[in-house]
Amino acid sequence: MSTINYSEKIPNNVNLSEDRTLQRALESWQPNFINWWDDVGPEGSTNFDVYLRTAVSVDPNGWAQFGHVKMRDYRWGIFLNPGDASREIHFGDHKGEKAWQDVPGEHRANLRRIIVTQGDTEPASVEQQRHLGLTCPSQYDLRNLFQVNVEEGRHLWAMVYLLHKYFGRDGREEAEALLQRQSGDQDNPRILGAFNEKTPDWLAFFMFTYFTDRDGKFQLSALAESAFDPLSRTTKFMLTEEAHHMFVGESGVSRVLQRTAQVMNDLKTDDPKKVREAGAIDLGTIQRYLNFHYSVTIDLFGADQSSNAAIFYSSGLKGRYEEGKREDDHVLKGQTYKVLEVHNGQLVEKEVPMLNALNEVLRDDFIKDSMAGVARWNKVLEKAGIPTRLTVPHKAFNRQIGALAGIKMSPDGRVVNEAEWAAKKGEWLPTPEDFAFVASLMGRVVDPGKFAGWIAPPVMGINRQPVDFEYVRFG
Template sequence: MSTINYSEKIPNNVNLGEDRTLQRALEGWQPNFIHWWDDVGPDGSTNYDVYLRTAVSVDPQGWAQFGHVKMRDYRWGIFLNPGDANREVHFGDHKGEKAWQDVPGEHRANLRRIIVTQGDTEPASVEQQRHLGLTAPSMYDMRNLFQINVEEGRHLWAMVYLLHKHFGRDGREEAEALLQRQSGDQDNPRILGAFNEKTPDWLAFFMFTYFTDRDGKFQLSALAESAFDPLARTTKFMLTEEAHHMFVGESGVSRVLSRTAAVMNELKTDDPQKVRAAGAIDLGTIQRYLNFHYSVTIDLFGADQSSNAATFYSSGLKGRYEEGKRTDDHILKGQTYKVLEVKDGQLLEKDVPMLNALNEVLRDDFIKDSVAGVGRWNKVLEKAGIPTRLVVPHKAFNRQIGALAGIKMSPEGRVVNEQEWAAKKSEWLPTPEDFAFVASLMGRVVEPGKFAGWIAPPVMGINRQPVDFEYIRFG
């Protein structure tokens, strides 16, 4: 078991105390992080004691403890999975060589870019979600939001540690910049588009944590294969925490569907206006939110053909999802993969070199995983006797990146003209009226065991506590 030293100012399992220069640099960054948290972290939450899970070990059998703590006092720290002195690079041009403990000079710029891009997403989602505590549908949900927020903060620490330890002055400057960019800021926005979108309400939050945190799962899994061992070990531990974020999204949407189905059955209607009038979210609105969050998230994987993706793989910087379970040669030269393009108004497949299509490979893995979860949501409707089913839109729908960017496409995957897109867009993507309606339901409910009328309670509480446990003590 690799325990974490909590006697240090910065809890860690990397013997930080033995590197005084690095420790002083990170202790210098820490006040800026707390200032950022106070400035754009969860709104109005400073005096709350929140029932949070804190990592105490990287052993999967007993890695966390629970207790009430103020979020700004949360013990953020630096935790890497245990190392393996004999680990080898298992893909790309360096396959079979010893994994790297330091950054090779020729890969320095690319590795820094990968770490900065990953690091930039972590504070961005805290900024996107900062107002949600003011409209939480229950104390249970508010606590889950805050747990995600502190873990995104820790994931930022994970990337900042790598920048400080392995990239010298450049790394220190990049670490400062991670706190200077801000989600949605016109002058200094976050690096990736999805992290500049608003998360205006809790339905958007559940969709974000289901889809966009799932992108995180796949990106982190690809980085957990990296030949750069400190990055691989860091992201492996981050995945332990990421699983909770996706659970919050999946179970959140399930509970919204459960409540909507109950209202439809009580009223014996599928009329969206009647469902809305009864204070539930109609299935059409849920489908439009799904369409939007899914399409924005699959853009995060990048262009369908990318020379950078080929370079990152061949160099050993970033593998595929579950690289070790694949049965090919893990070098991929001469292999092909199918990507989509539109020619003469038709959607066609074409073969391209697999190395250049690795973004698409990862996107397709993500899609398969996402579709499975949507199937679980449909089981909620099926169990309630509701015939409607949620559907994942075609991967060419509403794309802004790559060969499919700007193509007008129906959710079923049919190329449409500008007129049809304009006429049908309000059926396919959330409208201002949808956002206004969902916003109208967002009243704060924080009495233990009570839930807003648009969402069902969870099946069980957190860490075997009852659902009506006092998850937050308001100061």
């Protein structure tokens, strides 16, 4: 069943009305969700009518309907991709068996942990972005921010449904806790480090949606392979929405670069000071933001060697990215993979059992994908005749997790001593001065068709609307 029932209090395509106990439990969670949205969701937006995309079905050709809606009235709900009764598990120790429609008892704790960790990232990013609407560079960008926010809210619903339906009282308690933790809170922070970082400005937001939402793409893709069929079907639909978040990031940074290149060409200079004085973001600052967001994101994949990763794979809970396209036995026993470690002050490669290195496999897939987008950003500079190129730092740079945690590493992959790190850190990572400068550009621009001076307009509007369309009605 792919059509979504919008006559229900909680829109869904899972026949919620047939399970009264579950329906009542979710209906009692719903007001807490709305309270959370009011408290830490997008600031000052309660009365805005926003031109949002709402899922009306999960079919590839009919899942998006556009129209102005108050965000607080957005129809969050529970949408799973259609099921396949003959679906088999295609990796791990259960390969060839029927996919599970319920949670096997022996995998209950691990599955719950996976769902809670994924679920925790969704409200965290809304919390991180809650002030950004106050400094938007245009109405077009404000609308994109709000679209990302409501979809992160729906992704939270997706995980909460699984917790309520399949994990009983434990699941209900975990669902409550998802609304109690808060990004950056000293006493009750979000589970993963990157989701406790601030998103202080729009350049950070674009980097976050490019890199950190791309982590989401890879994690969701790995979960879409799961032997637990409801999780697989849920995450497959979430991936459709995740694509938009990465588009916001990639196109946002492209437009920042376009404007910077234009200013550099107009002034015939690459002097960062002069570029800044002209109200654009210099390329050095953009590179430092990139270095920070990239390195924080690759930590999200976890330790390079992990017995948990091996257990999750062998037991069928979490596959690899595009598992079905890989040409191996999909069991991986006896296979190896290279990981990095530091030996006598030098980086060396080490062969380890592939099952234990699956976090690293996923991280390497992410790195390849990220580099392709950075190459597209460089095309913007190339087209403008600017010789500088953005680069992705070495995967050991600025790491806080795994065997590479705490190693002092330059972006180009040299192990450096404390003194060089201290001397060069301000060239490699954003400084307080960088943040202050970018913050100084963050004035609010909301007239239709007008854009802040540090970013170029997009090539086209949303859903074939003109760029100067009224995307947000301020009420």
